[in-house]
Amino acid sequence: MAGETLAAGGYSLLALWGEPDCVHLSFWDAGSGAAAVMTLPCPEGRFPSIGRLHPPALRLERTIHDLFGLAAEESPDARPWLDHGVWETRFPLGKTSPSSGPTPYPFLPTEGEELHQVPVGPVHAGIIEPGHFRFTAAGETVVRLEERLGYVHRGVEGLLRGEDLEQAAALAARISGDTTAAYSSAFAQAVEAALDVEAPSLAHWLRALCVETERVANHLGDIGAICNDAAFARMHAFCSVLREKILRAADLCFGHRLMMDQIIPGGMRTVPPGEALRKLRELSEEITASLPGILQVYETTPSLQDRVVGTGVLSRALASQYASGGVIGRASGRLFDARCHLAYPPYSSLRFSVPVREEGDVDARISIRIREVEQSLDLIRQIIDGLPEGPASKPLPQERVAPGEGVALVEGFRGDLFAWVRLDERACVERCHFRDPSWFQWPLLEAVVYGNIIADFPLCNKSFNCSYSGHDL
Amino acid sequence: MTSDRPRSASSPRPRRPTLFGLIRSGLPEPPPPTDDTLVRDLGLRVQERARQRLGRSLALRLVDAGSCNGCELELHALQNPFYDLERFGLRFVASPRHADVLLVTGAVTRNMREALERTYQAIPDPKWVVAVGDCPATGGLFSQSYACVGPASAVVPIDLTIPGCPPRPQDLLAGLLALLESNGKPGRR
Incomplete structure (x- = not known):
């Protein structure tokens, strides 16, 4: 049914x-x-x-x-x-x-004259996570890509069983390092729902500050890296400078460049000093001022446009069928953003727009990222200007709590990530599950590559930038 | 220009005793008798120059053996214009065959164990292995999992550990520079 x-x-x-x-x-x-x-x-x-x-x-x-x-x-x-x-x-x-031991993995068959296979991975050429890609090509054209993942399965769900909230939060923060703020936020919200407690208002605002800063850092990295895969190194160098500045500002605010372990059940571990917040706000203005230049260079470089426009097209039908979130869904006309559709605090009090494109190609995914950086930088300023007064955390009940379940859906930089937790009467984790946005994006990469040349796979793959560790868990 | 005449280069004519031949015969003089001490000194000087010119260059190859990708982000950061790793002669290479140093991140998962071993074996001697971050150093939070082997030292010999979760780029840089300047013998197992 x-x-x-x-x-x-x-x-x-x-x-x-x-x-x-x-x-x-x-x-x-x-x-x-x-x-x-x-x-x-x-x-x-x-x-x-x-x-x-x-x-x-x-x-x-x-x-x-x-x-x-x-x-x-x-x-x-x-x-x-x-x-x-x-x-x-x-x-x-x-x-x-x-265990009965390893058996050969049966890849899906391909039939046709003069097809050849290209196996790639799990160890890739660059600084990338491990996974296996099996290409079947007719000449240069990909007729099938099949992914095989699971290489970084660390058994996080198994490790979470029976852990107290502090240890469990540390594990949740390390599910996907680039999404550590969003994962910690999702875990904290799910735990608070299970315990039926509400985090202080300041905590919600600081969590959003972390998640938006994370989104800016990752999108900047991706914009540069996609262009780099089209051999346009200048954009990569420029964006990596901006990204480094953001990480240093995050370090000043939270004492950690990736803001790991800052968001905890009950609130925040630290409140950033005012001076650090002022620097982050100044930096957000500096980066906002440089975005028109990035956009202009991106849109007026023919060698770059030639590679990204019309490459790796994801249809709206597939994006909707797979309920693919984040940039990937929104570049193919699927308008969903947990920040506005579920309007969890503090986003209900903030102004922002969610850019959508219909083309579904690499170009659309880059353009959406540039627009989202702009929106997130504006959100960072709104958050810093509007930070409420009060405590940033609230002590949680430690013992003899009513066992309960909680869920959360948080918009990370890849899209909506889902967290579910059930706590026992000692307020320890009995069961916990996380679903990374990549689960509904990895399969679409296989569809997107079809009919493209193998040399364009890095562009398609980078414009998706799915998580291996978040998926493999 | 074309010619139908067969080329004669492959079958040289027998040398005739012409004036030209007389002048050329016996030249050059045979090399002087080898002086072992001289050769050894020359070798040392060449080696010294080579070390001066090339000794600070190392090729790095990363294997993510079960990382959360945090360490990868900071390794990427080493290549940005702030840190500019290549100015120290350190650079990432695509193939283990071109590498001197294997960087390992993550608590080694059972699913990545074989890939890590085979990458290590594919790197020619002499080679070093650097454990990047707390996970490969100790197994981190994941050491007790059914899906993990534990620290990287259970699979490959570790020469240097750079702690952190993830290590900051400055710490990564300091660790790699220490490796360059150390006199430690590379792994040869």
Whole structure:
């Protein structure tokens, strides 16, 4: 039923995850603007496949099987996903059984004359995370790309079980280092929902300051890096200078360049000194002033435009079907932004616009990033100017709390990331799940590359910039 | 210009005793008898010059063996114009075959163990291994996981550890420069 509604496009899939004896499904209803979580007990160790009707669920179901041993009935793809056959046990989070060892991974077949395969990874040429890409090409043209991920699966969900909130927050902050502020914010909000406490207003504003600063830093890095993949190093050098300035300003404010471990359940660990906030505000003006120059160079360099316009086109239909968030969805006409659609504090009190493009190519994804940097810099100024008075954190109940569950959806720089937590009566984590935006973006990269030349893959890939560690968990 | 005549370069004519031949014969003189001490001195001087010119150059190869990508961000930052890693003769290379130094990040996952081992083996001797960040140094928060092997030293020999979560670019730079200036023998296992 839920699967059919998802397949018909009525709901957007937010997450699908397991426990040893049940599966949970979360979706967002664009019509009513409401999100919901459904739970299905699986006493037989099986559940009906959603992926059979709605392909975006396929990799999530393969993951549920790998981790918990729960099988998706009638799934069209029952291959393992995160389990590469080298763990000591199968189903490490469910009823474990001894591993049977690695077996060759069956990539999807390709048929045709004079096709050749190009295997890439898991170790890539640059400073990149590990993953395997299997290209099948006819001459230069890619006819199929298949990803194989899971190389950086660290077992975060398993490590979170039974941890106290401090240790759990440290793990959540290290799910994807480039998104550490947004992950910490999502975890903190989910925990606060589970405990039914509200963080102080100042904490909400400072969390947004961290997340927007993170968005600016990452987008600047990406704008430069995409152009660098089109051999336009000048933009890369310029953007990396701006990025470094932002990281140094963040360091001044929070004592950590990536702002790791600053957002904690209950509030914030530190409040930035006024002098540091003033410097961050000045820097935001400096970068805003340099954006027209970036845009002008970007738009008037023919060799660059030649590479990015019309390259790696993602259709609006696919972006909607996969409920792909962030820049990727918004560059293909899917207008969703958790900051405005869920309007969690403090965004309900802030003014900002969410840029959308229809073209869905590399150019659209770069342009949206430039506009989002502009918006986030403006948000940084609004936040610094409007910081409320009061404490930045609130002590949380330590013992004999009512066991509860909480969910959160936070707009990180890649898109909406989902967090779910269940706490026990000692206020320790009983179960926790995170769904990175990349889960619904990685599969689309395979579609986008189709029909492009292999040499344009770095551009397509970089313009997506999906997380490996956030996905592999 | 074309010619149908067969070329004769491959079958030289026998040398005839012409004036020209007489003058050329016996030249150049055979080399003087080898002086071992002289050769050794020359070798040392060449080595010294080579070290002066090339000794501060190291090629780096990174393997993310299970990182959260925080360390990768800061390694990237080393290449920005603030730190400009290449001015010290340090640069990242695409192939382990071209590398002198293997940088490892992350608590080594079981799924990355083989890739890390094979990258290490692909680097020619002499080579160094640097553990970048707390995860490869100790296993970090992830050492107890079913999915992780633990510290990188369980898989490859570590010559230098740069602590931090992630290490700041200045710390990375200081660590790599210390490696350049150290007299330690590279790993050879």
